[in-house]
Amino acid sequence: MASSLKILDAACLLKKCHWQNGLCPLFRPLVDSCNLKWYSSYRRPGTPPDRTPPWKKIDFSFQKGVEGIKTHFGRLVKEVTDHVKGPEGRPLKQYMLEQTKVAWEFRSQEDLEKWVISSDVEIGGKSEIYMQLGKNNQSALVYGNINTTVPRDGETRYSGYCSMRSKPRLVAFDRKKPYDWSNFNTLVLRVRGDGRPWMINIYTDPYFSHQKNDIYNYFMFTRGGPYWEEIKIPFSKFFFTSRGRIQDNQHALWLDKISTLGFTIADQVNGPFQLEIDFIGLFCDAAHSEETAYELYERNPKK
Amino acid sequence: MNPYIMSILICNLALGAIITAASYHWFLAWVGLELNTLAIIPILAKHHHPRATEAATKYFIIQATASSIILFSSIINAWNTGTWDITQLTTQPTPTMLLIALAMKLGLAPMHFWLPEVMQGTDMTTALIIATWQKLPPMALLYLTSNQFQMVLLSLLAISSTLIGGWSGLNQTQLRKIMAFSSIGHLGWMISISLISKKLLILTLIIYLLMTTSMFIILITSTTKTTKDLGMMWTTSPTLSSIMMITLMALGGLPPLTGFIPKWLILKELTTNLLLPLATTLALSSLLSLMFYMRLTYVSTLTISPNTSNSPMKWRFKLTKPINPAPMIITTLLLIPITPLIY
Numbered sequence: 244m245a246s247s248l249k250i251l252d253a254a255c256l257l258k259k260c261h262w263q264n265g266l267c268p269l270f271r272p273l274v275d276s277c278n279l280k281w282y283s284s285y286r287r288p289g290t291p292p293d294r295t296p297p298w299k300k301i302d303f304s305f306q307k308g309v310e311g312i313k314t315h316f317g318r319l320v321k322e323v324t325d326h327v328k329g330p331e332g333r334p335l336k337q338y339m340l341e342q343t344k345v346a347w348e349f350r351s352q353e354d355l356e357k358w359v360i361s362s363d364v365e366i367g368g369k370s371e372i373y374m375q376l377g378k379n380n381q382s383a384l385v386y387g388n389i390n391t392t393v394p395r396d397g398e399t400r401y402s403g404y405c406s407m408r409s410k411p412r413l414v415a416f417d418r419k420k421p422y423d424w425s426n427f428n429t430l431v432l433r434v435r436g437d438g439r440p441w442m443i444n445i446y447t448d449p450y451f452s453h454q455k456n457d458i459y460n461y462f463m464f465t466r467g468g469p470y471w472e473e474i475k476i477p478f479s480k481f482f483f484t485s486r487g488r489i490q491d492n493q494h495a496l497w498l499d500k501i502s503t504l505g506f507t508i509a510d511q512v513n514g515p516f517q518l519e520i521d522f523i524g525l526f527c528d529a530a531h532s533e534e535t536a537y538e539l540y541e542r543n544p545k546k
Numbered sequence: 547m548n549p550y551i552m553s554i555l556i557c558n559l560a561l562g563a564i565i566t567a568a569s570y571h572w573f574l575a576w577v578g579l580e581l582n583t584l585a586i587i588p589i590l591a592k593h594h595h596p597r598a599t600e601a602a603t604k605y606f607i608i609q610a611t612a613s614s615i616i617l618f619s620s621i622i623n624a625w626n627t628g629t630w631d632i633t634q635l636t637t638q639p640t641p642t643m644l645l646i647a648l649a650m651k652l653g654l655a656p657m658h659f660w661l662p663e664v665m666q667g668t669d670m671t672t673a674l675i676i677a678t679w680q681k682l683p684p685m686a687l688l689y690l691t692s693n694q695f696q697m698v699l700l701s702l703l704a705i706s707s708t709l710i711g712g713w714s715g716l717n718q719t720q721l722r723k724i725m726a727f728s729s730i731g732h733l734g735w736m737i738s739i740s741l742i743s744k745k746l747l748i749l750t751l752i753i754y755l756l757m758t759t760s761m762f763i764i765l766i767t768s769t770t771k772t773t774k775d776l777g778m779m780w781t782t783s784p785t786l787s788s789i790m791m792i793t794l795m796a797l798g799g800l801p802p803l804t805g806f807i808p809k810w811l812i813l814k815e816l817t818t819n820l821l822l823p824l825a826t827t828l829a830l831s832s833l834l835s836l837m838f839y840m841r842l843t844y845v846s847t848l849t850i851s852p853n854t855s856n857s858p859m860k861w862r863f864k865l866t867k868p869i870n871p872a873p874m875i876i877t878t879l880l881l882i883p884i885t886p887l888i889y
Contacts, residue, residue, distance in 0.1 A: 330719045330773075335841060338719060339777055339851055423719065425772050447596075450663070451603060454596050494595050499666070499720055 288366050289396020319415035331423065341426060341527075346504070347409060348522035349376060349383035362387065362405040367394030372405035377519050382435075386517040389508065403513070408505035411448065421448055424478075424498040427525035432474045435519040436465020441506050445481060448502035456486045459496045463506070471521065479533040493537040547592050558585035559679065566683035571630045572620035576613060579651075579683055583609040586680065590668050601667025605676075608650060608660045615647035616687070632690045641694035644687075645703070651684040653726070654703050654733050655710040662714075662726040670771075673722045674762040677729050678755050685736075685751055692740040692747070700737055701824050705831070707734025712834025719773045721765055724838060728797060729758065731835045738828060739812045742819055749889055750808035753881070757797050757805055760874040764790045767871065776842060777851030789875055791847035796878050798836040804881040811889055 286292040325332030348354060355374060362370040372387035391403030414420045430443070441463040449455060459481035466472055481496045482489060504523065508516055562582030569575040583606065591602035619640040624630050626637040635641055646657070653661035665673040708731050715727030732754045740747045768782045769775075780787045796805035809832065816825035845851070881888070 326713075326717050330717055335773075335845070339774060339845060425720070426774050449596060450600050454600070457596055492594060494593075497595070497597055500597075 288398040289394065315415050315417075318413075322414050338426070343431075343524060343526050344427065345522050345524045346422070346424075349520060350380055352376065355383060357410050358383075358407050359410060360385070360405070360407045363390075363394075363402045366399055366402065367396055368392065368402040368404075370403055370405050372407070374407060382519045382521045384517065384519050385506075386515065388515050389510070389513060391511055391513050403511060404507060404509035405516070406444075406505055406507040408444070408446075409503045411502045419448060419502065421500040421502050424501050424525055427498070427527045428478055428531055429526040429528045430476045430478065431524040431526045432463065432476075433471055433521035433524075434463070434465060434474060435469075435471050435521075436463075436467065437517045438465055438467030439508060439512070439516050439518075440464050440510050441508050441518065443476065443481075444503075444505040444507060445478075445496065445501060446503045446505070447497065447500050458484055460484050465518065475526065475528070477528065477531050477533065477536075479531070480536050482537060491542065493535065493539065495535040547588070551588075555585050555589055558582075559589070559675070561585075563679065563682045563686075567686040570632060572617070572624070572632055573630065575632060575683075575687060576617045576620070579609075579613045579616065582680070582683055583613065586672075586675065589672055589675070590664070592672070593669065595667075597667040601664045604660050604667075605664045612647045612650040615643055615650070619643040619647065632687065633693075635691050635694050641691065642696070642699065644691060645695050645699060648684045648688050649703055649737075652681060652688075652733050653730055654737060655706040655730060658707070658710065658730050661730060662718075662723040665722045665726040666720055668722075670722065670762060670766045673725065674759065674766070677725060677758050677762070681729075681733070681751070681755075685747075688737075688740055689744055689747060692744065695741060697741055697821075700741055701821070704734045704738035704824065705827050707731060707737065708828055708831035709834070712831050712837070715835060715838045718838070721771055721773070721776070721842075724842070725758065725761065725765075727838075728835060729754075731832070732758075735808060735812055735828060735832075738824060739815060742815050742821075745889065746808070746811055746815060750812065753804055753808050756874060757793065757878045760793050760871060760878040761790070761797060763871040763874060764793065773842065773845055774851075776846040777849075779846050780850065786871070787847050789871070791843045793875060793878055794839040794843050798839040799832055800836075802882050803879050804877065807882060807885050807889075811885075 284292075321332075329335045330338045347357065355376060358374065360372045360374050362368065362372045364370065369390035369392050370388060371390075372385065374383060374385050376382070377384040385407055387405050389403050389405060391401075393399055393402045411419045412422065432443075443461050443463050445459040447457070447459070449457060461476055461481045463474055463476070465474075478496050478498060483493050483496075484490060506518070508518075558581055562578045562580070562585055564578070565581065566575050566578030569578060587602050587606050590605055591598050619635070620630065622643075623635050623637050623640045627634065635644060648654075650657040661676075665676055668676070711727045711729075711731030711734060715724055715731070718724045718727065732750070736747055736750045736754070739750065764786055765771075768779045768786055770779050779790070792803065796803035799805045799809040801810075809829075813825050813829060816822075816828075
């Protein structure tokens with residue numbers, strides 16, 4: 244294993260030598276397209292890439308292995324029994340009759356464990372985000388501080404964001420199982436904000452890595468009042484972005500393979516923020532027949 | 547898509563299948579398979595949706611791999627025997643390699659994982675082409691070379707296809723995926739009889755194509771994509787809803803509908819050849835497929851869903867895609883009396 248990684252390292256070096264010296268211009272098209280790195284291509288801006296070998300990152304433990312086997316086989320049994328019951332482990336009648344569904348609600352610590360919070364600390368920023376259960380365990384309170392101070396690493400130009408994202412649903416042996424929301428056409432959020440605008444991100448886990456940065460976004464404008472508000476956003480309003488940039492070619496969001504939902508705050512305003520979420524649900528609005536709110540025709544036709 | 551480009555692609559799709567079916571030399575058969583694959587890729591990716599692109603990429607990788615294995619097996623055979631004749635594939639392990647490659651092309655279990663995802667990622671019309679026309683070239687090669695295969699391997703493929711097609715289809719709510727698993731199940735029946743009676747293989751294939759085409763035409767006409775849409779299909783076309791019930795029963799293989807013919811004749815042939823465990827397993831596993839056909843029937847025709855609809859009389863509006871399903875449906879339902887003529 245270590246020797247093969249060293250060979251890959253050597254090949255990387257060889258690739259660089261060829262490119263820089265220009266000794267073999269004939270081989271350049273062959274070596275340019277191949278990606279010989281065995282470590283992840285992501286690196287935190289301002290830091291060198293993380294070249295820790297994979298085996299050093301895993302915590303090997305017999306106890307952990309036994310627990311893992313019990314957990315995963317338990318999930319496998321549940322998966323098989325749910326398969327017999329019906330779609331998503333519920334009887335077909337329930338699937339046919341449902342018009343509303345609560346996708347996530349926050350009533351216990353386990354519900355909070357299904358979410359991941361992050362901020363620009365990953366890139367060297369100073370924003371903070373925390374999540375805890377609200378009063379009487381009836382909601383989740385997401386709060387923190389946005390700090391737009393740009394980290395001084397010579398690369399980053401903007402900073403100041405915080406986000407929370409749901410973890411993908413996992414079945415036995417950590418396989419991802421996307422949600423099928425094709426029965427519904429509206430996202431319903433019961434929230435109590437502080438007037439700051441948030442962005443909702445829906446990630447439909449693609450199979451190929453070319454599309455791993457594709458996300459569907461829409462805005463959530465909160466009121467600052469003491470009253471709860473129910474925000475209904477049709478899925479047709481979500482626009483398609485990749486790496487945060489809105490794409491020219493828009494299309495409808497397909498709801499049969501939803502992986503994660505996330506909230507991001509990045510409104511370039513320094514200061515504290517707070518959002519209380521009661522539940523995130525789905526609703527089938529029979530009066531809403533729009534498939535996508537954006538033009539689908541080619542706006543800059545090539546001639 | 548530009549209509550000229552579309553017509554060229556469809557012509558090439560047809561040409562590829564015909565070249566494969568009409569070929570004698572392995573190389574020409576491979577050329578036909580590749581032409582077929584390349585012609586359908588732009589059709590799959592027509593809508594430029596990320597899911598369509600994903601389906602096209604998956605389809606291309608699978609089909610190209612299978613075609614290369616087919617070519618590889620023919621090259622090994624040519625190296626050992628000196629002949630490129632399709633019917634003379636005798637050197638082991640080339641028939642086994644060819645069978646695995648054809649299973650990959652057709653979507654037989656356990657090489658079936660691509661089929662539901664590819665069909666789900668495209669629109670209904672393209673899914674119809676994948677489920678029907680794209681089965682013809684590999685079936686042609688299977689017809690020509692089935693004498694060389696081992697019954698054990700064929701039986702394993704047949705049993706796994708019918709069981710997996712039935713089991714996996716139980717939980718589905720997306721209609722294209724249901725049709726994909728239905729296709730896997732039917733292909734299992736076809737492969738089980740390929741060594742014993744080629745005539746029955748062709749008959750099963752033709753009846754499968756008729757039934758699947760009828761079903762897809764009904765789904766395209768009523769623009770239904772999920773089981774829930776089926777619950778409101780009666781508002782679009784009550785007649786089509788009732789006909790769909792009977793078509794689903796035909797797909798399930800219930801007498802006195804056409805779908806019963808292949809099951810009956812295959813079981814007869816298998817029992818005549820004393821392959822009783824295979825026959826019993828196939829018959830029992832077809833119950834799983836019947837379960838999800840019955841589920842669709844229950845939801846679409848036997849019950850009226852209480853879901854609200856803006857218009858309970860959508861049948862008053864003209865259908866957007868008025869394809870005439872009548873000839874297909876008649877052949878799907880009423881061919882049993884002429885069974886002695888066709889077999």
